[in-house]
Amino acid sequence: MDALMLDGNAAAGLLQEIFGSEMTTAVGTCDGCGTAGEVGGVRLYRGAGLAFRCPHCGDVLMKIVVAGERVWIDFRGLRTLQLNG
Numbered sequence: 001m002d003a004l005m006l007d008g009n010a011a012a013g014l015l016q017e018i019f020g021s022e023m024t025t026a027v028g029t030c031d032g033c034g035t036a037g038e039v040g041g042v043r044l045y046r047g048a049g050l051a052f053r054c055p056h057c058g059d060v061l062m063k064i065v066v067a068g069e070r071v072w073i074d075f076r077g078l079r080t081l082q083l084n085g
């Protein structure tokens with residue numbers, strides 16, 4: 001089955017749990033193309049884990065895998081992440 005495509009808002013609850021603050025309004029900058037945008041507006045693919053993709057170039061910005069009590073986060077595709085209080 002193909003991964004289901006959503007937007008970053010669909011992961012709001014999980015992100016809040018992990019980071020302890022509202023993340024959908026945080027602004028990430030794509031390392032691939034340099035586009036900055038709110039986390040809530042990125043493309044979210046749900047497969048074995050969550051893959052957040054740049055809506056501009058399609059590169060993976062961030063991956064999150066949750067297994068029981070453990071969470072793995074891959075930030076490789078994010079140049080910066082700006083948290084807004």
Ligand SMILES: [Zn+2]
Nearest residue numbers: 030033054057
């Ligand atoms: Zn990009």
